[in-house]
Amino acid sequence: MGINAFKRALWAFHVNTGSCNGCDIEIIAALTPRYDAERFGIKLVGSPRHADVLLVTGPVTRQMAPALKRIYEQMADPKAVIVVGNCGISGGVFHESYNLVGPVDNIIPVDVYVPGCAARPEAIIYGVVKAWEKLEKVYGAEGG
Amino acid sequence: MKATDVLEHIKDRLGDAVHEAYMQVRKVGVSKRERYHIWVKIDRKKIRDAVNCLAEIQPYPHLCVISGYDDGDNVVLVYHFVINYETKKEAISVNFSVHLPKNDLCIDTITDLIPGALITEREKIEMLGVDFIGLEDKRRVFLPDDFPEGVYPWRRDEKGPEKMLHKLYEVGDRE
Amino acid sequence: MSVVYEVPVGPVHPALKEPVAVKCYIEGEEVVDVDVILGQNHRGIEWIGMNRDNPVQSLRMASRVCGICTNVHPLSLVQAVEAAADIEVPERADYIRAIMLEVDRIHSHLLWAGVAAHELGFDTLLHYTWKFREEVMDLAEYISGNRVTFEMEMYGGVRRDIPPEKYPKIIKAMNYYEAKFEKLVEMFLNDKTIALRTVGVGVLSREEALKLCLVGPTTRARGVKKDVRVDLPTMAYADLDIEPVTPDIYRDEVVGDVYDNIVVRLFEVKQSIDIIRQCLDQMPNGPILAEEKLPKLLNMLKKASGEGFGLTEAPRGEVVHYVKLKEMETFYAWKIRASTYNNIPAWEPMLIGAQIADIPIIVASIDPCLSCTNRAVVLDGGKEKVLSHEDLHRLSVQKTRRLIRYGK
Secondary structure, three states: OOOOOOOOOOEEEEEEOOOOOHHHHHHHHHHOOOOOHHHHOOEEOOOHHHOOEEEEEOOOEOOHHHHHHHHHHHOOOOOEEEEEOHHHHHOHHHOEEOOEOOOHHHOOOOOEEEOOOOOOHHHHHHHHHHHHHHHHHHHHHHOO | OOHHHHHHHHHHHHHHHEEEEEEEEEEEOOOOEEEEEEEEEEOHHHHHHHHHHHHHHOOOOEEEEEEEEEEOOEEEEEEEEEEOOOOOOOOEEEEEEEEEEOOOOEEEOOOOOOHHHHHHHHHHHHHHOOEEEOOOOOOOOOOOOOOOOOOOOOOOOOOOOHHHOEEHHHOOOOO | OOOOOOOOOOOOOOOOOOOOEEEEEEEOOEEEEEEEEOOOOOOOHHHHHHOOOOHHHHHHHHHOOOOOOOOHHHHHHHHHHHHHHOOOOOHHHHHHHHHHHHHHHHHHHHHHHHHHHHHOOOHHHHHHHHHHHHHHHHHHHHHHOOOOOOOOEEOOEEOOOOOHHHHHHHHHHHHHHHHHHHHHHHHHHOOHHHHHHHOOOOOOOHHHHHHOOOOOHHHHOOOOOOOHHHHOOOHHHHOOOOOOOOHHHOOOOOOOOHHHHHHHHHHHHHHHHHHHHHHHHHOOOOOOEOOOOHHHHHHHHHHOEEEEEEEEEEOOEEEEEEEEEEOOOOOOEEEEEOHHHHHHHHHHHHHOOOEHHHHHHHHHHOOOOOOOOOOEEEEEOOEEEEEOHHHHHHHHHHHHHHHHHHOO
16 A cells, blocks of 8 residues: 555644543553554644644543534644543443433544553554555555 | 440430440450440430530540431331440440431531531431531432432432432343 | 633644643742642532432432543432431442442553653553553453443442453453562653652642541542541451551652652552452352332432431542432432542642642542643743643653763
8 A cells, every 4th residue: 555645754733532541541651662553654733734633532522522623623634533441432321421422423523432441552553554555545545 | 345334325415315325236346345336316416415425435436427218197217336446345326316306307417526427428418318407518429410300319218319229230231 | 800711722732631720830940839620520510419310310410420530420310329328238239339340440540651661651550551551441340231330330239240251261351460460560650760750749738638538549649648438437447457658668668749649559569469359359149230110219318308428539539429318209418529629728738839740640640530631831031931741741841861971
């Protein structure tokens, strides 16, 4: 597979919409020396405007829903959204509540789902790779 | 001070305001060491006296949290304290419960005696609709600002959150 | 003052944690007032727990209150329920619970140390500590089958035994940490730059710590010997002889600043290693569950009535759960209180008078379990300007560089 859409490294932005921190620490664990996703150029950045991929954790609380939408809109195309963890996919253990409005795909379109409670670092890296492949398929033909 | 003495001290100081009092003993570890939990049901007007009477045993009694639940006609608040901390295995958990009738949901604040009680008192306002007399900062803590007025998530009556429930697994019409 | 922003967008550096907003009102470089806005992470767990089909389902919820102190909430909950339903826990289960709690503490304190290093702009140290931390994650997986959510607890005991053939690997991991401990202390406590950034920063007096009912390392760093494991022991701690860790273990006197926080947390890692060793040495034999048959257990809980209160010393401080059972399928009342809940009021006295560049490290010093989006509102000539976490982090890093270069 030739890389056309991204001629440079893939950057990710992480947003927590009310998760328990379990998946969040695994996302960082994926970046630190044991798993070292940074060697592939996958890096967490501090602003959605710099990011190619959005990592979302958590079942989306009432307060975070508008924020999540706004972050998604701030990202430049081409972009992909990855949901990390069961609660963002279907609610998981938080499947019914008065202060949750999720799951994530109820708020924004999602490309890749990484299940797990909590998702393992290997799974998260695999999810990012899948998102990368999808972006290549969709935008690669256009020559980036 | 031993747990039995603490219980006597509370009964002595609060007198008729004590409606019910008992001690729960848990045995832990191989050594079967005893661990004491004192549960006292008191008159709601005496909550400040209860705090003061613990402060006589140890200045700055440690307030863990104020719990609360809906008990039909009443809302019950439970004040959880730990005293004799900074000792070796001698601390005692003391819990005061107060019953507030639903037509008059109010109680004196204890934030001037224990400044650390602020967040937990504010939480009881939004979760159960209890009013704390003398509390200045009554803003919400955990619920969003656009959360409807008059809905109290921990209530079991018509003011509960039933109307607002959202089932995350039932969301249909996905693309 | 009106609320200035509504989006807790985390430029969440991996510094994990949930969104929380700390509004700091600033004049020039100095913080003059602080307001904390919580609740972006409110999932209504207590309500969910009270409306589940049975208490075991709620127990699984308790593990998901927090993914970092994942063993602590179920531990407090089972203790509360055991007290309410009067269930006696087998001794072996008490020891296994204590081991898992200390495994949790080692990983959480190392995680915090990494985050603190990051907040100071010392990312090499972040990566180093996190590499170091993976060993204990492996150990957790080896014992429980999971890296993050251990799911070891059950009402009346634990779900998995630690058979003697697993001891050597646990001891090996403890040896690994003991060997590396000196180096960790060297890197954090003998480093000139870290000392410049943390000594005398975020000072809080013993008196204030007592008044605000602070818990855990945040209060022990102020010289208060509050530790549930020592003063109100449960589980194996009732048999062990341990001392609360206070900063005078390393320093001559207790100052109550951020540096003291680092001292307490690092030396607690060492204490945890000791406790795990002692538990393995003294581990009693016998069953690990009071009632093995789940339907029987559920029936017992359904018939029980009473109230119980469970306290556990989490990595961040005391975690308490209150449960009331009333002869029904599920809990009649359930209240969770995490340690950060009590520690948040500490930000105000610690931040007032601090410089903008010191906000990140002070906020991180209590190890907030629901934070990351630290935003500050700068009052600049009456106009409000919002600083994002990223800006704050940049200022913090600039200050570190300035200190390295010019020493002031």
